[in-house]
Amino acid sequence: MADSGKKNWAVSDEAMDGVQRITRVTLHDAVLNQLRDMIIEGKLAPGTRINEGPVGASLGVSRTPLREAIKTLASEGLVEILPAKGAIVRRFSEKDIRDILDVLKTLEQLAARLTCAHASDAEIAEIADLHQQMLRLYADRNRLAYFKLNQEIHAAIVRASGNSALTQVHEQLQARIKRVRFIGNELPERWAGAVAEHEEMNLALLARDGEKLSEVLGRHLDKTLDRVRDAI
Amino acid sequence: MADSGKKNWAVSDEAMDGVQRITRVTLHDAVLNQLRDMIIEGKLAPGTRINEGPVGASLGVSRTPLREAIKTLASEGLVEILPAKGAIVRRFSEKDIRDILDVLKTLEQLAARLTCAHASDAEIAEIADLHQQMLRLYADRNRLAYFKLNQEIHAAIVRASGNSALTQVHEQLQARIKRVRFIGNELPERWAGAVAEHEEMNLALLARDGEKLSEVLGRHLDKTLDRVRDAI
DNA sequence: ATCAGGGTTGTGGTATGCAGAATACAGTTT
DNA sequence: AAACTGTATTCTGCATACCACAACCCTGAT
Known part of the structure; x- marks a missing residue:
């Protein structure tokens, strides 16, 4: 299935390493x-x-x-x-949001187990790093940047699972509720709660404890519905 | 969110009941x-x-x-x-298929619990009916029709969960591997095995035993990879 | 064999035209 | 005034024509 072209390149593959493909964006x-x-x-x-x-x-x-x-x-x-x-x-009803969150929860829990089992140390370290960055943004009460990094952490956990179908589907559902999720989380105590959960997640991830991570993610997403309910 | 139009219709809503909306297909x-x-x-x-x-x-x-x-x-x-x-x-590698099946498994297991908990008796009866039809097609060794009904049963179980996001995502992933799934299942013993699993599924569904249904579906999808492996 | 040109094909995008449905806007009737 | 009806207008859905440019194919020269 891999590229079986056997061309002799004037430039060695080695030399072309860090070169990022030029992307023509249609x-x-x-x-x-x-x-x-x-x-x-x-x-x-x-x-x-x-x-x-x-x-x-x-x-x-x-x-x-x-x-x-x-x-x-x-x-x-x-x-x-x-x-x-x-x-x-599209306008999402509360039931829509709940449904999506239910599926996201399941997907992230699957990702939790896969990532803890298979991800490389580098990937995990990178997620932990994102977490630290996010804590600083929380300290600064920089909501927009915090939010984006938050989303990125969830996405990174899923990506580290190495399952591309999972990653894509997760991304798709995540996109649907990004908006409403951003509007929620406005009250300080809710925000603090979310940060605390993320702290737990980070520990579980570093310990590669898939079950624990799955459990915390489950709680995290269950609470998300409460956090966003009045933003619908 | 429902249609809040308060028009006084010359024709009562009652009278327009069984009327199916005309659908213009673009x-x-x-x-x-x-x-x-x-x-x-x-x-x-x-x-x-x-x-x-x-x-x-x-x-x-x-x-x-x-x-x-x-x-x-x-x-x-x-x-x-x-x-x-x-x-x-698109060409799917074996890993792609495995990844998709992993996600499908998780999704169908979620659906299993939801459906057993919330679906109406009518919905469950309908699925059971599909199952009986499928058994007849198996008896006739009508592979194409069997296959389609098989897919429909899985889709129906998910649909009965009442979670539209789940339904849509499931459908999307199912579509990707439909092809390879059809090519698989060619050997008689594999086919027989699949039918046996469906029989179990049907019993669990009728008993509304979500855990059991989830477990059988898990096994069913785990074996699916073996069934289709040489069809890739 | 490799490479450089040159023609061909096909995509990505624009502009335009048009039938028909939806909508808005009347005017008419009760 | 409210409801109905007919008309004008807007916008979508689709087709067609056209162009720039990248990709491919082929051939000839080194």
Whole structure:
């Protein structure tokens, strides 16, 4: 299945090591990411219609790539497409959020066991490092940066599982509730509680105690619903 | 969140009960489903390039909806898009399959508990009915129909959980390995084993024994990897 | 054999046109 | 005034034409 090309390269593979592939970003991708961010950040509120004309114009893009991006967003569950009416930013009910959190919980618990069992020391150290950074952001009460790093930690734990299907699905569901999750967590005591749970998570991770990590993550996500409930 | 329109209808809601909404299928959707089926059924083999020109022509569709459908397929993980090169049907390695099955197992086990706890008797009866139909197809050695019903049973168990995020994610992952799963299961003894497991599943479901159902599903999916291994 | 050019193909993107559905906006009736 | 109806307008869904440019293919020269 691997690349079986046997070319003799003028430049050795060794020499090309740290070189990062140049990434041609298609307009489709750019628009997709832009729109996704706008939804998550709330610049496009739930219920908002995505009008191809104006939106495309404001992004400086023709209808074609815009429409492609919208279809992709629909398949990711961030917008709904009503035939002949267009796309509207999806609105999540409390049950939707609960359902998503239930699945996320299960996924992260699976990831917890896999990561503790298989991840490299380097990966774990990196997550622990993220955790330390996050603590500093908490000390500074830098909510936005804290939030982003928080999401990144969860994503990193899942990624370290080495299961790409798991990573992708987790990312998809995480994206759906990012918005509401950010709005929640506003009260100081809730925030403090979340940080305490993360501290537990970090210890379990460093000890490679999958069961413990799974248990803490479960609690963490159970409480998340309470934390965000009034943000819906 | 429900429709809060307070119009006075000339026709009462009662009278409009059994009326099924007319569904306009956009070309985008039609093409999407068609292509997905073609990939799952193997008419588009892994590695095949989806050439916009010919494919569009053979489907009798212009590039516009075709390209939209391709982007959606990419987001579903069924094709890969290489910028400036086009889309190729994704090829799954054994590790990919294993990863997906691991996630599917976790998801179905979650569904098992939810369904046994919350599903209506009618839903469970319907699944049991599907099971009986499947047994008849097994008796007839009707592999294709058996396979489809088999997939439908798994999907129905998940759907009965009432968790739509779970349902959607499950469907997405299921679609990715449908193909390889169909090719597997060819040897009679494997087939018989799968049927036996389904029999257990059915009993657990009727007894609403979530733990038992979860355990059987776990075994079932663990064995699935063996069943399909040589089909990769 | 490797490499450099040159033609071909196909994608990514834009612009445009058009049928038909949705919506908004009347005008009419009761 | 409220409800209905017909019309105008907007916007989507889709097709088509067109272009730049990257990728591929082939051939010829070193």
